[in-house]
Amino acid sequence: MMRDLHDHLKTRYRLGDLAERRANLAFVDVARADLRALLVELRDVHGFTHLSLLTAVDWIEEGRFQLTYLMNNRTANRSLGLRVFLDRADPVGDTIHDLWPTAATYQRELREMFGIAFPGSPRVDEEFILEGWTDMPPYRRDFDTLAYSQQTFSDREGRETHDPRAHMAKKLNPEGQR
Amino acid sequence: MIRFEPDRSQYPQPGDDGKLEIDLETGKYLKLWHGPNHPGITGNMSVELTLCGDEVVEGKVHVGYLHRGFEKLMERRTFIQVFPIVCRVCVPEPDFNEWCYAQAVEELAGIEAPEMAQWTRTLILEMGRFNSYMMAMGGIGGALGMGVIGQWMTYVRDLMLDRFEEMTGARIYHMFILPGGVRGHLPEGFAGRMEEVLATAERYLADVDKAMFTNAVFKARTKGVGVIDPALFEPYGVTGPNARAGGVAKDLRKDAPYLVYDQLDFEVVTETASDIWARAMVRRRDIDVSIALIRQILAKMPKDGPVMAKLPNVLHWKIPRGETYVAGESSRGEYGYYLVTDGSGYPRRVNVRGPSYTHAMALLEHLIPGTNIADVAALMVSLHTYPPEIER
Amino acid sequence: MGNLRDVLSPFTAWKHLIETPVTIRNPIGREAADGYRGFHQNDIEKCIGCGSCEVICQNAAIDMVPVSAPVDGDSGLRPKIDYGRCCWCALCVDVCMTGSLTMSNEYTWVDADPDAFRFIPGVDPKPWDDMEKGYRREGARVLTGAERVEMGELPPEARIDNFDEIVVGYTREQAMIEADRCVECGLCVATCPAHMDIPDYIAAIREGDYDLGLQILYETNPFSEVCGRVCTHKCETACAARHEGDPIAIRWLKRHIVDNVSEDRRLEIVGTPQALPTGRKVAIVGAGPAGLTAAYDLARQGHAVTVYEAQDKPGGMMRYGIPEYRLPYDALDRDIAVIAAQGVTIKTGVRIGREIAMDKLRGEFDAVVLSIGLHIGRSTRIPGTEGPGVEAAIDLLARITAGEEVPVPERVVVIGGGNVAMDIARSMARLQKRKHGAVGVTVTALEDFAHFLADREEIEESFDEGIEIVDARGPQEVVRYKSGKRKGAVKGLRTWAVTSIFDGQGRFAPQYDQGDERLHPADMVVEAIGQAADVSILGEDLTEALEWTRGRLAVDPAGRSSEPWLWAAGDAVHGPDVITAVADGHRVAASVGAMLMAMGEVAR
DSSP: OHHHHHHHHHTTSOBOOOEEEETTEEEEEBOGGGHHHHHHHHHHTSOOOEEEEEEEEEEGGGTEEEEEEEEEETTTTEEEEEEEEEETTSOBOOOOTTTOTTHHHHHHHHHHHHOOBOTTOTTTTSOOSOSSOOSSOTTSTTSOHHHHHHHHSOOOTTOOOOOHHHHHHHHHOTTOOO | OOOOOSOOOOOSOBOTTSSBOOOGGGSSOEEEEEOSSOTTSSSSOEEEEEEETTEEEEEEEEOOTTOOOHHHHHHTSOHHHHHHHHGGGOSSSTHHHHHHHHHHHHHHHTOOOOHHHHHHHHHHHHHHHHHHHHHHHHHHHHHTTOHHHHHHHHHHHHHHHHHHHHHHSOSSOOOOEETTEESOOOOTTHHHHHHHHHHHHHHHHHHHIIIIISOHHHHHHHTTSSOOOGGGTTTTTOOTHHHHTTTOOOOHHHHSOOTTGGGSOOOOOOOSSOSHHHHHHHHHHHHHHHHHHHHHHHHHSOSSOOOBOOOOOGGGOOOOSEEEEEEEEETTEEEEEEEEEOSSSSEEEEEEEOTHHHIIIIIHHHHOTTOBHHHHHHHHHHHOOOTHHHHO | OOOHHHHHGGGGGGGGGGSOOOSOSOOTTOOOOTTOOOSEEEOTTTOOOOOHHHHHOTTOOEEEEEOSOOBTTBOSEEEEEETTTOOOOOHHHHHOSSSOEEEOSOOOOOOSOGGGGEEOTTTSOOTTTTOSOSOOOOSSOOSSOOSOOOOOBOOHHHHTTSOOOOBOOOOHHHHHHHHHTOOOOOHHHHHSTTOOOHHHHHHHHHHTOHHHHHHHHHHHOTTHHHHHHHOOOGGGGSOGGGTTSOOOOHHHHHHHHHHTSOHHHHHHHHOSOOSOOOOOEEEEEOOSHHHHHHHHHHHHTTOEEEEEESSSSSOTHHHHTSOTTTSOHHHHHHHHHHHHTTTOEEEESOOBTTTBOHHHHHHHOSEEEEOOOOOEEOOOOOTTOSSTTEEEHHHHHHHHHHTOOOOOOSOEEEEOOSHHHHHHHHHHHHHHHHHHSSOOEEEEOSSOGGGOSSOHHHHHHHHHTTOEEEOSEEEEEEEEOOSSTTTTSEEEEEEEEEEEEEOTTSOEEEEEEEEEEEEEEOSEEEEOSOEEOOGGGGOHHHHHHSOEETTEEOOOTTSBOSSTTEEEOSTTTSOSSHHHHHHHHHHHHHHHHHHHHHHHHHHO
């Protein structure tokens, strides 16, 4: 089923290989330029009318963000995840709020949490969850939550732990002999 | 009985660019922060309302009061350490998080939970749904001034929490659905005590039917109010009871059966009016479905058997690179977990798809203009939203 | 406009006015469900302080704090819980390696002092310590593997007529699963005489990085291939996993690493000494595990090391004591080759005390290490042991290794219950099978099976090979034929049943039930009750000059004797196994090295 659809679509869109997760769930890479036309066709022709979610994954080692558009055909019980990759150095996505108005919320969150721009998306630059945030977008992989909390909060006084192995070595073999 | 006509205000007028012009300096408008501590708000969020008279001309939803960065925290936890966190994304119905996460991990790690665990998980999810609906019923009553409904529902919910407590060891955050299965078997005599709860619930629900659903005031305040045009469902990502109240017979338990729902007998509840009444009614009737399902599960589930699959050592559990999305029908609609793994011992990304994300943001903001200030609370509550799903 | 029913119906709610309130008047003290996750309890005697609870806690609510002195298999640490952070998930209970950590169903506690909510369960007394109710992990531990991956072995019928290695070794898949079970608490490290970095090399297996694994092994043990086969693996008795399941197969995993690195690659990884030659010379007497380990360390420090070995080949007890089916000679040769590659000179067939006197060594070398092992078999000295047909196990084993002809009669009785007894019993069984087509070996041990000295595997494998083991038997006499053609030849071993071995003070004083007497028929009796060191090589003057304790050469903790130029290591002074000898070798090398270094400073 999913494979038929993939075969059908890949003649006209630049698609990667189909990664089948379950009989009713697959993921595929899509060229950014083809995304919009593909979404429209999926929605209007193939029954993928429901946008389950839109989110990002930070592949920092590869220097890119992955946007995942999870499209769902409720009638046929099938989901297709479209993966679009953006340059992490200058991440700009294409807004789809005119196709699914609710996408505006996702895009606003992605702007705030990952620093991905979606020009033209309504209120995309308004603060969404964070208020007065000045640090880097916090859902990026290089934002260090531990360092942040250590700077922001203080540890409880008097806490000290011991590694069993090091503790035993210190007590039983203080000279560190082999 | 007096009914206010909508659209009484001649303000605001569109400006040259076609957008509504709201100039607070004119004195025609009033800004009102509805929440985060308003009793009519559904949890810690706020709606910034702009009023002209008693009509709302604009509403902006503000969230973030409950933001703890759960998704980010999960990236810094091992796969087993994520397990105690997920339930906290949703207080009234935490079990969905546990199941979605466990199922997603199992899929990517190639583990299958044993049959006994599948039945127990289904039971927990229905118990959670029941409790969530109790909150919704009490909420809608409360939002319309019928506090007693809230009290009754809280009592019934508490009885169900007792069952949760004896089954899982906790009342609110059950932490019972581990990746690989569930933590234990049902206690001795559980089904009998559950039946007592369900019978009490049915008694109180009969009272709710008399006091709330057969109530001139309730009808007047909810029928024809807060109507969502079914054409908005797809563009605004409306799922669950909110969509079923508009005649959409879609329920993931039926359409994409997970766990053991394909072995259970139940109907998908729908209404047609798509107003506050219809949404309340769908939930009211879905409670009956849940009660029937709990009885069915307890009757049909295996009496014994293993509850956990064999896990690798969870202290250094690595899962190969992959991604999956696991979703189910929560009391508020499609609840899903998108899990991405990268071969390390930590999730690369966890994204929680809560139904409130679409319902309480884009949809609510779209619905609010033109409503009467007195109906805002009922409208919001009728969407049955939980803010932590939005900000996570 | 609603109808009249819609107006009247809500008033039915008023009936609740006369109902009893459902609220609990005073919720403090309400008892929680039986399985409630309340405040923790810890059975302090059962807890081993492995810290798995701390590792799994995603809230960092647990600190491991010292409560008692560490002993083998128990760090003496106990979890202290900060209830300001605890989320009551009970993963700590689920992961607990001993099942000591549980939760009571107590959850209401009021105190004005926030620090009161940070305590050590089981140590700081609390009212719920002895509560029966509360969260208990249901069934077996599932968060970490409980069962050991079974080791493949040659079946008894395939091994009984030859000396082929019995243990097959893990495949990579098996090793990965076994290595995965380790919780990395590191309790084993203190118990290992050589303090090997066990959790680290097991982690290297999980990573599939065998080069790293080998490197870690060589940091503490140049006899890893040997130890991977025959180590007494005390580490496994300290393993956290043994409390509710099988201990990690640490020994087999060590072997697995060495098996997966080629000999050439091993030489590359270990390399040759990086230190500049110091010009100092060390003589080592005895090429066993202690001597060769010391040689390895000293050579790596840049000293010139010569090892003298009386036998034809190096290895000591590893070669001449341990049978080939447990430790193939080429495995030993590979370990020794790496040591030789460090520039160590090994002179075999040279008996110190005969060909070369100790005094000569003293004159030619800056330091001498005595690592001569225990190569003289002790005798029970019961009647009948004098004469033909009674042998010492250690002599027989050495002769078998050397390829000499040994007597192989149809019936053999072994006296002794240790691993040497099993070694000779199983070796003789193999020779019997070859010569006579049948096994006829009986082992008589003082100890009963519950207190047996030999490893459990040895006993089980012996049974599989058709060897008879009779426990709790005390040897009384080697019975010989009094007349006839076979006059003077061994007829059998007469034993009494043992009622106790030690007296009230713990001294060796076996008591027997004389009514329970048996004659174990035998053509040969082999004594395997212990060995002694051949200290005659020291010569009279040196023996006189040295200090002794209970017949053993007295040495300080670093292995130095009362003569400043002489150290002693290995079985001859410490015992009882290869890994202890390796540890001893390290210790002595460190001491010798420090002395040589000091000499260097003075010379400069």
